[in-house]
Amino acid sequence: xxxxxxxxxxxxxxxxxxxxxxxxxxxxxxxxxxxxxxxxxxxxxxxxxxxxxxxxxxxxxxxxxxxxxxxxxxxxxxxxxxxxxxxxxxxxxxxxxxxxxxxxxxxxxxxxxxxxxxxxxxxxxxxxxxxxxxxxxxxxxxxxxxxxxxxxxxxxxxxxxxxxxxxxxxxxxxxxxxxxxxxxxxxxxxxxxxxxxxxxxxxxxxxxxxxxxxxxxxxxxxxxxxxxxxxxxxxxxxxxxxxxxxxxxxxxxxxxxxxxxxxxxxxxxxxxxxxxxxxxxxxxxxxxxxxxxxxxxxxxxxxxxxxxxxxxxxxxxxxxxxxxxxxxxxxxxxxxxxxxxxxxxxxxxxxxxxxxxxx
Amino acid sequence: xxxxxxxxxxxxxxxxxxxxxxxxxxxxxxxxxxxxxxxxxxxxxxxxxxxxxxxxxxxxxxxxxxxxxxxxxxxxxxxxxxxxxxxxxxxxxxxxxxxxxxxxxxxxxxxxxxxxxxxxxxxxxxxxxxxxxxxxxxxxxxxxxxxxxxxxxxxxxxxxxxxxxxxxxxxxxxxxxxxxxxxxxxxxxxxxxxxxxxxxxxxxxxxxxxxxxxxxxxxxxxxxxxxxxxxxxxxxxxxxxxxxxxxxxxxxxxxxxxxxxxxxxxxxxxxxxxxxxxxxxxxxxxxxxxxxxxxxxxxxxxxxxxxxxxxxxxxxxxxxxxxxxxxxxxxxxxxxxxxxxxxxxxxxxxxxxxxxxxx
Numbered sequence: 001x002x003x004x005x006x007x008x009x010x011x012x013x014x015x016x017x018x019x020x021x022x023x024x025x026x027x028x029x030x031x032x033x034x035x036x037x038x039x040x041x042x043x044x045x046x047x048x049x050x051x052x053x054x055x056x057x058x059x060x061x062x063x064x065x066x067x068x069x070x071x072x073x074x075x076x077x078x079x080x081x082x083x084x085x086x087x088x089x090x091x092x093x094x095x096x097x098x099x100x101x102x103x104x105x106x107x108x109x110x111x112x113x114x115x116x117x118x119x120x121x122x123x124x125x126x127x128x129x130x131x132x133x134x135x136x137x138x139x140x141x142x143x144x145x146x147x148x149x150x151x152x153x154x155x156x157x158x159x160x161x162x163x164x165x166x167x168x169x170x171x172x173x174x175x176x177x178x179x180x181x182x183x184x185x186x187x188x189x190x191x192x193x194x195x196x197x198x199x200x201x202x203x204x205x206x207x208x209x210x211x212x213x214x215x216x217x218x219x220x221x222x223x224x225x226x227x228x229x230x231x232x233x234x235x236x237x238x239x240x241x242x243x244x245x246x247x248x249x250x251x252x253x254x255x256x257x258x259x260x261x262x263x264x265x266x267x268x269x270x271x272x273x274x275x276x277x278x279x280x281x282x283x284x285x286x287x288x289x290x291x292x293x294x295x296x297x298x299x300x301x302x303x304x305x306x307x308x309x310x311x312x313x314x315x316x317x318x319x320x321x322x323x324x325x326x327x328x329x330x331x332x333x334x335x336x337x338x339x340x341x342x343x344x345x346x347x348x349x350x351x352x353x354x355x356x357x358x359x
Numbered sequence: 360x361x362x363x364x365x366x367x368x369x370x371x372x373x374x375x376x377x378x379x380x381x382x383x384x385x386x387x388x389x390x391x392x393x394x395x396x397x398x399x400x401x402x403x404x405x406x407x408x409x410x411x412x413x414x415x416x417x418x419x420x421x422x423x424x425x426x427x428x429x430x431x432x433x434x435x436x437x438x439x440x441x442x443x444x445x446x447x448x449x450x451x452x453x454x455x456x457x458x459x460x461x462x463x464x465x466x467x468x469x470x471x472x473x474x475x476x477x478x479x480x481x482x483x484x485x486x487x488x489x490x491x492x493x494x495x496x497x498x499x500x501x502x503x504x505x506x507x508x509x510x511x512x513x514x515x516x517x518x519x520x521x522x523x524x525x526x527x528x529x530x531x532x533x534x535x536x537x538x539x540x541x542x543x544x545x546x547x548x549x550x551x552x553x554x555x556x557x558x559x560x561x562x563x564x565x566x567x568x569x570x571x572x573x574x575x576x577x578x579x580x581x582x583x584x585x586x587x588x589x590x591x592x593x594x595x596x597x598x599x600x601x602x603x604x605x606x607x608x609x610x611x612x613x614x615x616x617x618x619x620x621x622x623x624x625x626x627x628x629x630x631x632x633x634x635x636x637x638x639x640x641x642x643x644x645x646x647x648x649x650x651x652x653x654x655x656x657x658x659x660x661x662x663x664x665x666x667x668x669x670x671x672x673x674x675x676x677x678x679x680x681x682x683x684x685x686x687x688x689x690x691x692x693x694x695x696x697x698x699x700x701x702x703x704x705x706x707x708x709x710x711x712x713x714x715x716x717x718x
Binding site: 078083084085086088089090091092093095096097104133135136139146147148149150151152153157158159160161162163164165166167168173174190191192194195198199287289290331333334335336337339340341 | 437442443444445447448449450451452454455456463492494495498505506507508509510511512516517518519520521522523524525526527532533549550551553554557558646648649690692693694695696698699700
């Protein structure tokens, strides 16, 4: 069913209930921790089946009921007009004072954002499919030609800058014209991405290079998802060897608890962690003085990671326990102590050739 | 003189002093507040003439003297090898323990970063010219074709994503092949940039669209500088109507106190503030409920702005006093209360047509 039809369905249901003289309601899957589970079979964090009904004639529900219909109607309009906009724009566009009252439809964006998430999960669509954009981040280059809103963009010819991955990378916006790559390398840090891009790593190793410029945006995660699921490309993940880097990997892999409803459309359970690890210090003969002593937070975080079901594999337990034992973490840039091209000419080729991964 | 020669000059001077049996030193312009001034004539914040000597044979100077030569030698190597890298890479690449001691060349990146700035100001070059990259941010689309590291990139064909402005946009990396634009529009927020890009604002109004994705990076500021100075394009600046937005404008225009040594190469004193202003609420009939009440910080900030010499024009004093009088600020997205295309079809065209600017 088209997204437009799904949205329309909400209104039609409400209308039907009203015609029958019933108290109209919208049924919405619950997004609390109690309704989140790690699905061992698919390898993602997802919602269980709990749903809640939001009634019109209920003092506790009426405001959110009204807001849900306002947001639904607005997004339907966006799709019809073939335009997209930001979730902040939506808030401002829908904010108004109800005539004769001091009541606003929305007081803050923190009221409209959860409604958008409610609709995502209720309709099983991404906000981007409803033409709503979140904050974008991330760059991409490599052996791939895309069509973005009809513009043909050759990602082999993006210079030192790169293509800015938009918020919305759905089929409607982004089509893949030609993909020659053998794999995708996701890099946490933009500076490391630039280094690899300058060394034309993607050309020599026939891949696509993507950076999240930190924690990957929804657009970047969805891009990884599509490249993996539509073209069967392995996704290699390269982050710092610290709790934050490992967390970024886990979000790419099985999603996050907070956004569990998105994992089925954003998670890549087959994503492969290529580095950096604390064991690489020995393996690649890095000087000890480029390591960073774990602080209390790091230790706490590492111990938490050990408990998550998705870090229960032997390889991950080994790595995290090793980190705690040696008492240090390290950044990707630490590889530059062996020379600035070490990462592209030695570290990554060795790791990939030897399949020295953590799964 | 080439950057390479300038860097080499430092070493040659030191060598010459040593040969003469003198205590070698490097003369470095002082980057403290006492040496910063607002130059009314050029309209930029810049360094005055104070310099300090950094001696080798001086317990208080020796460490920094050593660091300065290490960084200089490293950047000379980068230029010779025709590679660039990040300032964090430099820190790791140069970090080592002096043999037979527990002394490290650098303890933290916060030690190497100021040395890079010392070299920038001593040699009158940008770190990017020394092949060092800072964190990059920012996107660009519009009536312009560039060459980035030899790749021809047509910024009219960048889809919804855009071209990621790199850290280094010097002539050596970025060349302008064809520019058809009448002006450049700098937009603070990426979401607003995306909206304008989707509405093809740059095509209808024959311009180049750049976002800083917040406070503009050095790369974005240098890009604005080059487009203005090499092609005479006016730079229009579009930010939120708040202290932060006005500050972003002021940084683009005359630079910042902290990085005063960069203003001559990054500042665009002719930059034109096109909006948003608090007076626009009346002018464009925006509903009052999209304004945001000033908090104590906002009021303090606004009063500070009133005192800066570069906000002393009548128009700016009027706007900031108006903000304080009405007691609110507002975001660009507030324009969407008049419809999501209001900004591209009504607000900006009206502002530009009527030359309703603040200078």
